[in-house]
Amino acid sequence: xxxPIYLDYHATTPVDPxxxxxxxxxxxxxxxxxxxxxxxxxxTAEAAVxxxxxxxxxxxxxxxxxLIFTSGATESNxxxxxxxxxxxxxxxxxxxxxxxxxxxVLDTCHFLEKKGYEVTYLPVDKHGRVNPEDVRAAIRxxxxxxxxxxxxxxxxxxxxxxEIGKICKEKGVLFHSDAVQAAGKVPxxxxxxxxxxxxxxxxxxYGPKGIGALYVRRKNPRVRLAAQIHGGGHERGMRSGTLNVxxxxxxxxxxEIAERVMGEETARLRRLRDKLWDAIRSExxxxxLNGHPTERLPNxxxxxxxxxxxxxxxxxxxxxxxxxxxACTSASLEPSYVLKAIGVGEDLAHTSIRFGxxxxxxxxxxxxxxxxxxxxxxxxxxxxxxxxxxxxxxxxKSVQWSAH
Amino acid sequence: MAYxxxxxxxxxxxxxxxxxxxxxxxxxxxxxxxxxxxDVMKLQVEIDSRTGVIRDAKFKTFGCGSAIASSSLATEWIxxxxxxxxxxxxxxxxxxxxxxxxxxxxxxVLAEDAIKAAINDYLKKNGGSGSASAPSAGG
Numbered sequence: 090x091x092x093p094i095y096l097d098y099h100a101t102t103p104v105d106p107x108x109x110x111x112x113x114x115x116x117x118x119x120x121x122x123x124x125x126x127x128x129x130x131x132x133t134a135e136a137a138v139x140x141x142x143x144x145x146x147x148x149x150x151x152x153x154x155x156l157i158f159t160s161g162a163t164e165s166n167x168x169x170x171x172x173x174x175x176x177x178x179x180x181x182x183x184x185x186x187x188x189x190x191x192x193x194v195l196d197t198c199h200f201l202e203k204k205g206y207e208v209t210y211l212p213v214d215k216h217g218r219v220n221p222e223d224v225r226a227a228i229r230x231x232x233x234x235x236x237x238x239x240x241x242x243x244x245x246x247x248x249x250x251x252e253i254g255k256i257c258k259e260k261g262v263l264f265h266s267d268a269v270q271a272a273g274k275v276p277x278x279x280x281x282x283x284x285x286x287x288x289x290x291x292x293x294x295y296g297p298k299g300i301g302a303l304y305v306r307r308k309n310p311r312v313r314l315a316a317q318i319h320g321g322g323h324e325r326g327m328r329s330g331t332l333n334v335x336x337x338x339x340x341x342x343x344x345e346i347a348e349r350v351m352g353e354e355t356a357r358l359r360r361l362r363d364k365l366w367d368a369i370r371s372e373x374x375x376x377x378l379n380g381h382p383t384e385r386l387p388n389x390x391x392x393x394x395x396x397x398x399x400x401x402x403x404x405x406x407x408x409x410x411x412x413x414x415x416a417c418t419s420a421s422l423e424p425s426y427v428l429k430a431i432g433v434g435e436d437l438a439h440t441s442i443r444f445g446x447x448x449x450x451x452x453x454x455x456x457x458x459x460x461x462x463x464x465x466x467x468x469x470x471x472x473x474x475x476x477x478x479x480x481x482x483x484x485x486k487s488v489q490w491s492a493h
Numbered sequence: 494m495a496y497x498x499x500x501x502x503x504x505x506x507x508x509x510x511x512x513x514x515x516x517x518x519x520x521x522x523x524x525x526x527x528x529x530x531x532d533v534m535k536l537q538v539e540i541d542s543r544t545g546v547i548r549d550a551k552f553k554t555f556g557c558g559s560a561i562a563s564s565s566l567a568t569e570w571i572x573x574x575x576x577x578x579x580x581x582x583x584x585x586x587x588x589x590x591x592x593x594x595x596x597x598x599x600x601x602v603l604a605e606d607a608i609k610a611a612i613n614d615y616l617k618k619n620g621g622s623g624s625a626s627a628p629s630a631g632g
Contacts, residue, residue: 490527
């Protein structure tokens with residue numbers, strides 16, 4: 090086993106060796122500019138880009154003519170939201186989203202609010218799911234876009250995207266979905282799900298960092314976007330800039346592999362994830378699952394270990410590379426806004442750990458992780474005044490704490 | 494974030510973890526912080542009533558590594574000191590000893606508060622006024 094054991098696949102994934110191999114020649118040999126139409130170098134680069142475009146499109150059942158490459162999902166989310174907001178400004182100024190979106194969606198919406206747009210943040214249930222009927226109720230004549238993520242990056246909850254898409258179609262409102270975490274783990278179909286815009290990222294699916302895509306529907310309806318980056322008119326004028334050929338080739342290969350192995354891989358990861366959770370909850374008391382029990386990404390486990398602070402827990406299991414919902418791990422002083430939105434109290438939010446399993450996670454690693462998590466939680470609970478109080482029968486909620 | 498070696502040492506080998514009898518007259522208990530804020534420290538002192546010397550100190554902490562280290566260090570420092578010497582310990586002394594970064598300074602403040610709260614509790618129990626001012630959460 091290689092330490093620390095990587096269990097943070099929601100943050101990023103290693104490039105699959107097969108992807109890396111496919112990319113290599115495009116740095117030094119096939120280095121042409123895909124926009125160079127007058128010689129062999131440009132033609133081969135362009136052909137490679139178009140092959141990759143088809144590979145990525147295939148993963149979400151889109152036509153390759155509907156996919157544009159970006160620098161990553163943050164740009165895709167920005168382009169989708171800002172591009173629609175600007176292009177459809179005369180139709181309306183209202184957008185609908187959720188409070189548990191990625192910051193690339195939320196901060197973009199906040200930016201639009203400052204510019205005079207109105208944004209409705211739909212409630213989510215205790216598992217982090219949006220009720221499609223809430224989407225219907227929130228749509229107004231001035232609504233120009235609904236943006237709901239396919240699967241959440243922290244708690245792994247999968248949204249009823251198909252039902253939301255259907256409502257948006259009925260109402261004639263454009264529907265964008267950030268599918269960064271879902272792609273390659275959950276079957277996606279832009280036609281069946283009624284999706285008009287979809288953000289994707291390569292590095293969450295064993296491709297390189299710095300490359301993403303935005304699906305932009307071409308018919309029923311034809312979605313128009315106001316470009317946010319201006320220049321040579323690449324990518325149907327929606328995203329100028331010389332194409333990052335090696336990364337695009339890698340993204341294509343990663344999508345092709347994902348398509349090929351998804352069924353087998355998700356079954357394996359689900360089994361390992363369930364093994365991890367079953368062991369944790371049978372060995373420890375006062376542990377709580379965050380997110381939906383079944384409608385969740387097969388590789389995600391988010392747990393609150395009550396009375397043990399997240400950062401100290403991670404410090405105690407430094408052989409595991411995981412992530413915490415605790416404020417202490419990030420620059421901000423607030424614990425996870427996602428956990429807050431689903432009603433997890435701040436006391437429990439501080440004790441949460443996110444485990445993200447992936448393609449290279451082994452059973453041996455999960456067995457090690459189980460031992461490490463259980464022993465560290467036990468050790469820290471021996472050190473926890475809160476656990477001691479609870480064991481003495483004191484109701485922690487009734488204590489007058491001095492906030493600081 | 495990389496941790497300072499002293500913080501890691503206190504985290505891995507915390508000194509004076511445990512619980513004293515909070516009902517004993519010669520024991521003072523301080524409980525500071527809040528679960529919602531991500532750190533709670535319980536610090537207890539056992540004081541020799543004739544000499545005013547802290548004979549024993551114990552702690553339990555819910556919090557990050559720096560919070561655990563700050564309280565562990567605090568117990569180590571106050572053992573054998575008089576009440577007045579213990580009350581003279583400043584959070585900045587802890588910051589310096591553990592090389593805490595700015596984002597972790599609140600851990601040292603909490604440790605200083607915990608010392609004061611524990612001593613206050615002892616003084617109150619023993620007819621004193623509780624001269625040191627620090628918030629005490631239940632305990």
